[in-house]
Amino acid sequence: MSQPENDAQLLANFRQAALHGAVPEQSPRPVISDSWSRVIGHGVNPDTGSHSGLLSVDELEHRRQSSPLGDVMPALRDGLVSVADVAWHIMVVSDAEGRVLWRDGSMAVRRSADRLGFAEGASWAEDVVGTNAIGTALVTRRPVQVHSSEHYVRAHHRWTCAAAPLHDPRDGRLLGTVDISGPAATVHPVTLSLVTAVTRVAEGELRSRHWAAIEGLRSLAAPLLARIPGRALVVDPNGWTAAVTGMPPLDRVALPSAPAAGTVWLPSLGLCTLEPLPGGWLVRIGATGQQDAPAGHVVLDVSRPHAWSVTVSGEAGSWEHELSPRHAELLFVLAVHRGGRSAADLARDLFGDASRTVTVRAELSRLRRNLAGILAHRPYRFADSVTVELLRPDRPADLLPHSSAPAVRRERGKNG
Numbered sequence: 001m002s003q004p005e006n007d008a009q010l011l012a013n014f015r016q017a018a019l020h021g022a023v024p025e026q027s028p029r030p031v032i033s034d035s036w037s038r039v040i041g042h043g044v045n046p047d048t049g050s051h052s053g054l055l056s057v058d059e060l061e062h063r064r065q066s067s068p069l070g071d072v073m074p075a076l077r078d079g080l081v082s083v084a085d086v087a088w089h090i091m092v093v094s095d096a097e098g099r100v101l102w103r104d105g106s107m108a109v110r111r112s113a114d115r116l117g118f119a120e121g122a123s124w125a126e127d128v129v130g131t132n133a134i135g136t137a138l139v140t141r142r143p144v145q146v147h148s149s150e151h152y153v154r155a156h157h158r159w160t161c162a163a164a165p166l167h168d169p170r171d172g173r174l175l176g177t178v179d180i181s182g183p184a185a186t187v188h189p190v191t192l193s194l195v196t197a198v199t200r201v202a203e204g205e206l207r208s209r210h211w212a213a214i215e216g217l218r219s220l221a222a223p224l225l226a227r228i229p230g231r232a233l234v235v236d237p238n239g240w241t242a243a244v245t246g247m248p249p250l251d252r253v254a255l256p257s258a259p260a261a262g263t264v265w266l267p268s269l270g271l272c273t274l275e276p277l278p279g280g281w282l283v284r285i286g287a288t289g290q291q292d293a294p295a296g297h298v299v300l301d302v303s304r305p306h307a308w309s310v311t312v313s314g315e316a317g318s319w320e321h322e323l324s325p326r327h328a329e330l331l332f333v334l335a336v337h338r339g340g341r342s343a344a345d346l347a348r349d350l351f352g353d354a355s356r357t358v359t360v361r362a363e364l365s366r367l368r369r370n371l372a373g374i375l376a377h378r379p380y381r382f383a384d385s386v387t388v389e390l391l392r393p394d395r396p397a398d399l400l401p402h403s404s405a406p407a408v409r410r411e412r413g414k415n416g
């Protein structure tokens with residue numbers, strides 16, 4: 001057999017075994033087999049998918065207007081639409097829930113997509129339509145290409161798609177995906193690289209806009225801070241510092257997930273007062289600083305597939321913050337191993353390579369700045385005075401589904 005025929009036969013065998021609960025002799029690449037396992041658990045119809053209906057026109061327009069993705073649509077169109085049109089493909093941009101917000105490219109392919117329900121306002125999340133580039137990229141947080149029968153749903157086997165996640169550089173938040181889709185016969189080996197490159201250009205444009213906004217906030221902050229005694233700083237809504245007074249400069253302060261005016265406890269600074277400013281916050285730091293940190297109860301919530309948070313509470317108040325994928329992995333491992341882990345242990349836990357201690361130490365340093373008094377080291381662990389509550393998903397397979405860390409994969413393999 002030729003290589004494509006071998007691949008098709010492998011996928012057909014895997015499909016039959018997976019749908020009947022058997023263990024196949026061979027499996028496709030891990031990103032596909034992992035996705036199929038998740039999808040089967042969600043009960044997606046393997047022939048047609050489980051379509052959830054289109055967004056209303058008003059809701060679709062609201063999502064477009066409120067998403068930062070709208071700011072970079074010209075860059076995405078310039079980089080991809082002409083290529084997609086010539087190659088008989090379409091460019092598709094989804095939000096972080098997998099809802100299709102924009103489509104462009106070949107009219108003939110758009111008509112074919114309509115017949116699949118691949119239309120503006122449709123959900124292309126894994127738990128709705130099975131394994132596909134958009135939904136799987138949203139889960140794994142990595143660029144992915146899904147070709148022909150790698151799609152879980154049989155109706156999608158004539159298609160190929162390549163998608164890359166697009167993140168907000170201000171806070172790392174997942175904004176959505178950029179995708180190129182079209183007939184499987186027209187697949188090109190550089191499609192995924194092209195989509196990934198153009199997505200990075202769009203993230204760069206968002207980053208430039210962010211720093212321009214910081215410069216504008218800095219011009220407001222300088223005269224304001226000149227009149228304030230003591231320690232204070234001005235930050236943007238995501239905690240990026242525009243100016244400081246009475247203290248060494250900080251790049252960023254980890255604000256609560258929903259900051260509000262008034263007294264708030266920040267792990268890295270202690271008790272502070274937040275005052276709203278146009279485009280940001282004035283943060284006045286209390287005299288006692290970090291000594292006001294609560295003795296602490298920590299809730300690590302990794303129960304959701306796409307968003308994770310840590311909440312710290314105690315006598316001095318409470319603080320909640322959303323976590324990046326890597327920080328969610330690190331805190332999860334430390335919550336499972338309350339006795340602590342060395343840098344080499346964590347390198348094995350996260351990368352399967354005990355030599356990657358430099359990366360581990362750098363990430364832990366960032367975490368400890370944001371969670372001062374909560375994390376200890378030698379070994380790395382939650383402080384002895386802290387009680388930790390770990391919220392897991394109902395299904396082990398849904399635990400941090402983006403993660404390929406060996407420690408997380410081991411926990412997914414447990415039955416509870």
